[in-house]
Amino acid sequence: MENMTKISFDPNKTFIKIKYKAGKFRDGREYPAVDEKRPLSLLNADLKTLFAYTSSNDSIPNPERGRPRQEVVVSILMRNVISQKPWEESWVSFWRDHFSIFAHDQNVGAFSPHWEENVIRRHCWGNFREMLEAAASHPAMLYYLNNRSSRAGSANENFARELFELHTFGKNAYLKDLYSDWKKVPGAIDGRAVGYIDEDVYEAARAFTGWTVNDGSNIGNNKKLPETGDFTYVELRHDNYQKRVLGIEFPSYSGTMVDGRKVLDICSFHTATAHHIATKLVKRFINDNPPKKIIESTADVFLNHKNNSDQLKKIFNHLVQEASLIPNSNKQKAITPIRLASKFISLTNMPFIFNDQGFLGNIEGAGFSPYSWPSPDGIPDGMEALLSTGFIKERIALIQGLAENWWQTGEFDPFIDIGSSGSYETLLSFWEKKLFGHERPDLRNQLFKFWKINPSDKAINPREIAKLIGLLACSPSFQSEVVLPKNII
Amino acid sequence: MNRRDFINKTTLIGTSASLFGGISQFALAQKSHQIQSIKQTGPLIIVFLRGGADGLGILSPLEDSNFISARSPQLLFAPTENPIFIAGTKLFWHPQASAFSELMLSGRLVPWLATGIINETRSHFEAQEIIERGVSELHTLPDSMGLITKIAAGIMSPDSFLFAGGSNLPRAMQGNLSAIAIRDLQNGIQFPGGVKNLAVLAQLANVDRAHPASEPIQKTLALLFNIQKYLDPSIKLDFNKIKPYESQGRTPYTNSDPSVGLRSIARLLNSNVPLQYAWVDHGGWDMHEGQPNRMNNTLNQLSQALKAFDEDLQAQQKKYTLVVLTEFGRRFRSNGSNGTDHGHGGLSLVIGSNLPKNKVMGYWPGIAEKDLNRGVDLAVTTPYQDVLNQAMQWGHIEI
Numbered sequence: 066m067e068n069m070t071k072i073s074f075d076p077n078k079t080f081i082k083i084k085y086k087a088g089k090f091r092d093g094r095e096y097p098a099v100d101e102k103r104p105l106s107l108l109n110a111d112l113k114t115l116f117a118y119t120s121s122n123d124s125i126p127n128p129e130r131g132r133p134r135q136e137v138v139v140s141i142l143m144r145n146v147i148s149q150k151p152w153e154e155s156w157v158s159f160w161r162d163h164f165s166i167f168a169h170d171q172n173v174g175a176f177s178p179h180w181e182e183n184v185i186r187r188h189c190w191g192n193f194r195e196m197l198e199a200a201a202s203h204p205a206m207l208y209y210l211n212n213r214s215s216r217a218g219s220a221n222e223n224f225a226r227e228l229f230e231l232h233t234f235g236k237n238a239y240l241k242d243l244y245s246d247w248k249k250v251p252g253a254i255d256g257r258a259v260g261y262i263d264e265d266v267y268e269a270a271r272a273f274t275g276w277t278v279n280d281g282s283n284i285g286n287n288k289k290l291p292e293t294g295d296f297t298y299v300e301l302r303h304d305n306y307q308k309r310v311l312g313i314e315f316p317s318y319s320g321t322m323v324d325g326r327k328v329l330d331i332c333s334f335h336t337a338t339a340h341h342i343a344t345k346l347v348k349r350f351i352n353d354n355p356p357k358k359i360i361e362s363t364a365d366v367f368l369n370h371k372n373n374s375d376q377l378k379k380i381f382n383h384l385v386q387e388a389s390l391i392p393n394s395n396k397q398k399a400i401t402p403i404r405l406a407s408k409f410i411s412l413t414n415m416p417f418i419f420n421d422q423g424f425l426g427n428i429e430g431a432g433f434s435p436y437s438w439p440s441p442d443g444i445p446d447g448m449e450a451l452l453s454t455g456f457i458k459e460r461i462a463l464i465q466g467l468a469e470n471w472w473q474t475g476e477f478d479p480f481i482d483i484g485s486s487g488s489y490e491t492l493l494s495f496w497e498k499k500l501f502g503h504e505r506p507d508l509r510n511q512l513f514k515f516w517k518i519n520p521s522d523k524a525i526n527p528r529e530i531a532k533l534i535g536l537l538a539c540s541p542s543f544q545s546e547v548v549l550p551k552n553i554i
Numbered sequence: 555m556n557r558r559d560f561i562n563k564t565t566l567i568g569t570s571a572s573l574f575g576g577i578s579q580f581a582l583a584q585k586s587h588q589i590q591s592i593k594q595t596g597p598l599i600i601v602f603l604r605g606g607a608d609g610l611g612i613l614s615p616l617e618d619s620n621f622i623s624a625r626s627p628q629l630l631f632a633p634t635e636n637p638i639f640i641a642g643t644k645l646f647w648h649p650q651a652s653a654f655s656e657l658m659l660s661g662r663l664v665p666w667l668a669t670g671i672i673n674e675t676r677s678h679f680e681a682q683e684i685i686e687r688g689v690s691e692l693h694t695l696p697d698s699m700g701l702i703t704k705i706a707a708g709i710m711s712p713d714s715f716l717f718a719g720g721s722n723l724p725r726a727m728q729g730n731l732s733a734i735a736i737r738d739l740q741n742g743i744q745f746p747g748g749v750k751n752l753a754v755l756a757q758l759a760n761v762d763r764a765h766p767a768s769e770p771i772q773k774t775l776a777l778l779f780n781i782q783k784y785l786d787p788s789i790k791l792d793f794n795k796i797k798p799y800e801s802q803g804r805t806p807y808t809n810s811d812p813s814v815g816l817r818s819i820a821r822l823l824n825s826n827v828p829l830q831y832a833w834v835d836h837g838g839w840d841m842h843e844g845q846p847n848r849m850n851n852t853l854n855q856l857s858q859a860l861k862a863f864d865e866d867l868q869a870q871q872k873k874y875t876l877v878v879l880t881e882f883g884r885r886f887r888s889n890g891s892n893g894t895d896h897g898h899g900g901l902s903l904v905i906g907s908n909l910p911k912n913k914v915m916g917y918w919p920g921i922a923e924k925d926l927n928r929g930v931d932l933a934v935t936t937p938y939q940d941v942l943n944q945a946m947q948w949g950h951i952e953i
Contacts, residue, residue: 219888221890239680440605452770461755536758540759
């Protein structure tokens with residue numbers, strides 16, 4: 066049923082509005098006022114280019130520093146709109162939310178296009194261990210969870226704690242009551258601890274000291290790191306002494322990045338990590354109340370293929386197979402605003418053009434939009450969160466705005482495939498089949514009753530029909546879908 | 555502890571608090587703390603500081619040598635006026651918290667020291683969930699209701715609803731009561747297509763009620779209609795922009811959090827909405843790095859917002875009780891990034907119209923190495939449940 070029209074996404078032909086008043090750089094130089102539309106130009110920019118958008122730099126006018134984030138959000142929207150395989154974008158967004166970063170923080174947002182491409186999209190069908198290291202060593206994450214400034218002596222715990230709690234083991238494996246009694250952690254004496262304690266967080270924080278960004282900062286003796294924005298390991302900042310993480314001893318002076326990589330190994334190959342991620346995946350792709358059996362089997366696939374280069378794709382296909390045994394009514398998931406808009410655009414065959422006339426603001430107001438969640442636990446999942454009272458009005462506005470072309474995003478033809486000679490009844494039943502997969506006379510009768518429409522009258526006005534179709538798509542049944550495809554990929 | 559015991563103990567504070575420090579802490583660990591439901595004479599509002607606010611950086615023991623040696627000099631500030639004395643320790647308000655000091659002097663703020671959860675977790679998300687479910691641990695959960703839902707159950711009037719001044723409903727308000735989240739009510743509620751669309755969409759949701767999205771949609775549409783009716787009694791059919799809200803106080807609300815959410819609450823109260831329970835989130839307190847600047851900005855947002863809110867409500871002669879909570883305090887020692895990592899004991903504030911004058915609540919546990927929780931953090935000597943219960947008592951009794 067999904068669309069036939071080719072909507073294209075060419076960053077060079079996709080424009081965002083840049084508008085600000087004249088002002089001054091921090092060093093006093095002046096910059097002129099700007100009011101223009103610019104094509105997306107930063108999606109494939111290198112780290113050095115993006116580094117200029119961080120706050121430590123003074124070459125980009127302040128009002129323009131949010132551009133990397135804006136561009137990446139527009140690109141995510143467009144990739145969803147043009148995708149013929151929406152489950153692929155759902156998979157990408159799962160991993161984007163799993164390794165959540167907050168791009169409204171200028172220093173983090175500056176790198177967001179590079180992060181999206183080189184951490185999330187590059188690795189999300191690949192291997193978890195590789196993805197984890199890509200994330201841990203990317204400037205966006207190093208800035209976001211402050212490992213950039215962590216150094217021997219008094220390490221910064223932020224990254225290590227969230228690595229354990231959010232990216233890998235999960236809070237169920239946090240044995241908080243033991244705090245420092247590592248010998249009491251079951252399995253720890255044999256180097257097979259079942260979970261982690263606060264002291265493991267402290268030790269892991271030490272392991273990552275020195276993992277930082279070439280951000281121009283001083284490393285002593287008037288020597289400065291270059292301002293290139295890429296990852297670097299600064300030996301002088303690394304805590305080289307012996308460590309113990311989950312009962313496993315790390316010798317002193319292990320060598321360049323060896324301590325940190327060892328922590329990533331422990332995290333990536335642990336049963337608790339497999340369970341934590343499997344639980345989130347089954348919840349996200351199958352049911353808000355994830356069936357235990359599927360979590361178990363998914364965790365098994367995670368561990369059995371932990372060294373495979375397509376471990377994550379295998380997990381995806383496993384979920385597809387498990388889901389194929391479940392009736393559609395038991396795998397309905399509430400959809401995000403971006404998917405809601407994309408689904409409507411696709412089903413109506415709308416000749417969508419991204420137009421920076423307020424549409425983006427509406428997408429962002431209708432729910433948790435990419436890279437906008439401040440804390441590292443990532444965007445909440447589930448019907449209750451997505452259809453929170455704060456978002457319902459904006460979701461309705463989003464659909465009606467698209468149906469009625471409020472933002473000049475394109476008008477769709479409500480007579481498509483059926484001609485303009487049909488009755489209201491014929492037209493709406495045709496559109497119900499498109500939107501819901503089957504006719505919904507209960508819904509259309511409400512519309513007829515409310516607007517005192519005679520169902521057998523000929524429908525002539527395309528705008529009026531478009532509005533009715535928009536209202537249909539605001540029904541509860543349009544707010545959810547089966548996420549996974551029927552067949553493995 | 556029952557109510558009488560509780561009040562007896564709190565009257566001792568300031569004289570022999572240190573004496574009780576150790577004992578009460580031991581006793582706390584033995585109990586499961588219950589949240590009570592006490593009907594207020596005005597609304598109960600929670601401002602939740604997300605990320606774990608550094609209570610020691612807001613009210614600082616600047617003359618304590620333990621503190622001076624534990625913190626990077628950049629995290630200290632020059633002593634401010636009107637310090638608080640407790641158990642032989644002097645605590646100074648951060649310069650950006652001068653509004654709190656003023657509120658305290660005028661009897662509209664009570665600081666509560668060394669508060670938090672009776673739980674060892676140093677995870678944001680566990681600690682927040684513990685508070686937002688009104689419990690002390692997450693292993694055995696009595697129900698799935700949120701903290702505010704529990705407090706309001708049975709005593710919220712049928713024409714009222716829980717209100718969050720933010721874009722999403724906090725965990726604390728989940729459950730079976732009518733609840734809505736709207737960050738900004740400055741222009742009222744603008745519903746696309748006006749009341750006619752709202753009515754037909756409610757019909758569609760009703761017909762489609764087999765779908766799980768039906769219930770939240772129907773509830774939301776009904777609440778939006780009701781709220782707009784209060785804000786604009788003429789309830790024009792088009793749900794048009796209404797006149798922006800103007801504070802009655804001298805200090806303006808800003809367009810940042812938590813000002814916007816508090817302004818929305820003030821607007822509802824001003825329009826005589828029967829609001830009893832409200833919540834506003836304030837993010838940005840997870841200061842692992844660059845704390846001096848972040849504290850300046852974030853604390854300024856908080857103190858100015860609360861000052862604006864208090865002036866506004868005083869001018870309107872409205873009673874209220876507001877409690878500022880956070881999931882935990884921060885590490886006693888600062889880290890090498892000029893920040894502080896996750897800690898334990900924190901600071902709560904009670905603000906409002908019915909408070910005892912010039913009072914400091916809590917047992918100061920001390921900050922010598924032997925007094926610190928696990929040797930690294932300020933101890934918790936009052937569970938957050940007791941802070942809430944006491945605040946509700948105050949909100950209930952005319953003083």
